[in-house]
Amino acid sequence: MITDRQKKLLKTIVENYIKTARPVSSKALCKRFKCSSATIRNEMASLEGLGLLQKTHTSSGRVPSDKGYRYYVDNIMKPEELSDEDVMRLGQIFSNNSLVLSDAISKSMEIVSELTNYTAIVLGRSSDDNRIAKVEVVPIDNNKMIAIVITDKGHVENRNVTIPDNISKDEVKRVIEIIDKLIIGVSLSDVAKVLEFEVKPVIDKAVKQHEALYNAFYNAFSDFGPKQSVMVRGTSNLLKEPEFDDVDKIRNILNKFDDHDFIRNIKEDDDGIKVYIGSENQIDDDISVIKTYFYKDGEEGTIALVGPKRMEYGRAEALLNYIKENIGR
Amino acid sequence: MITDRQKKLLKTIVENYIKTARPVSSKALCKRFKCSSATIRNEMASLEGLGLLQKTHTSSGRVPSDKGYRYYVDNIMKPEELSDEDVMRLGQIFSNNSLVLSDAISKSMEIVSELTNYTAIVLGRSSDDNRIAKVEVVPIDNNKMIAIVITDKGHVENRNVTIPDNISKDEVKRVIEIIDKLIIGVSLSDVAKVLEFEVKPVIDKAVKQHEALYNAFYNAFSDFGPKQSVMVRGTSNLLKEPEFDDVDKIRNILNKFDDHDFIRNIKEDDDGIKVYIGSENQIDDDISVIKTYFYKDGEEGTIALVGPKRMEYGRAEALLNYIKENIGR
């Protein structure tokens, strides 16, 4: 078990290290603990024995281990209040309610990245409970139409439809009517299936140039599935931190940020705010990721902050929490 | 004036340096020029006198100066043919014609970034010749509607409209009818003005709760102006090049990439393919930018590649050219 004094010591070391990025020496803590450096050293040795602290080399000061950060996050850290400035900056975004949800989230996370110097990630997709409420087809010229699909949750997608030559307007109109009738109420992820197995047979019977026309619409509509949008902002902020002063480390991290397949894996399904410290995430041993799931109006996804392991966990959590709550209005 | 042999020498040095990233020594060129290193040294000294070559230190081999690269790009380099692989990778994108134009451009530039290891930038906006062709308003629930605006060029934008409480459906309907009637044919950048000076007076007269309703729609519609979308992809690719092995340099460059206001300034209005070498661009002295303007169907913008000054200019130009031509179909 860990004593109260050890707990306080761990807290002080973690917070000191978060602030300064330098190993914390026993001497530096004498005043605060009103005892000699030797006493502190004894306690530090105990904490190291428990695996909560570590040294960067034999004669260095102490640094929290991953386990130490974990203990700090789980047992010591208290929820933090946002500063007035933080609230003010973010409030502006959410008070503008003509913004589409995904834009509001992106913008607010951009601001959080600025405020914290961490990298902000937003993963979004339309959730499976989006059902097609309306299909609108607008002709642009003889060969081109815009197909717009609106779901019951207010999600909008649009695609180009290229109409092959030598097809009468009537036939096009008939195809649109057929699709419109059969596709209303279908979930976005089922559109391709419904087109193939329910719409196609009807078109085959009712329309002359059925093959070409069907294909034109199928191409446009078949990819409404669960595409995930990816936003990564403020990568350079993160690199200002002193632990990222090594070219290879930077390259490695930026490679991951550039790899959208990798970033998509950051997806979080847990509704709480989760912290992944150092080796607990796949980015880098010096990095922590804090993230949470969100859902609103047929749009779901993950918001995440990527910072140094020396992250201000309390503040990061408060910021994510604020955004999450504002997403839910 | 520059002699033929000097021209050939400059060409060899530039291309050699582009390949190896190491200063080119006189000795290394003996074989190719069938003469002694001393002869090469004399010629190198002349080229240095003309400002086309420079040394990294007194006893180093030669490296092209900015002026040297410029001479190479303007007078020596020949247009390059794309390799079959390049064409194949890019062709896939443009053969899929249900992709919205902006997606096709983004995707193809992403691929170019992969192929070249340079950073790809796409700046896009709807051009001023987009006129509103259709306004569609879809109710989602009692308080929320989605307003969709489609232009004659096929551009689609959507916004949330939050309807204040205690307003009858009839009034909402009337407002939509008024807006729809007056806004058709208006250019996107004039929407805010038209709403204020033409639509508002009509609504004021015809509708009871005019103030609140007008504001709801104005908020949604007032920002259709020239917003510029920004895409930056493959930043980490660029950093693989050996000249970016310095942490401060990397930080400086990434800072610029993260700063979307800065990136927007990369905008190019010239229809040709332009090269900005080293100090000619604002990013970094070791960087070159190659870019061009594009326009298609009411969408305009800039595509750019950011690479080391040691860029394969011919190939980069060919790639941009290919994409530009395919945008124009």
Next chain:
DNA sequence: TTATAGCAGTTAAGCAAAAAGAGTGCTAAA
């Protein structure tokens, strides 16, 4: 003129040794 061989001079880069500084662990005493 133009090209070449030879040589002195310059610089970067790598390596080892030395010196300084920051902290620790351990022991013995309070």
Next chain:
DNA sequence: TTTAGCACTCTTTTTGCTTAACTGCTATAA
């Protein structure tokens, strides 16, 4: 349980030295 003191360890910085890679220049040959 706490503390003072001291030996020890490791990092960081500085310095000098050596090697290798080039160049510029000069004198000579074609």
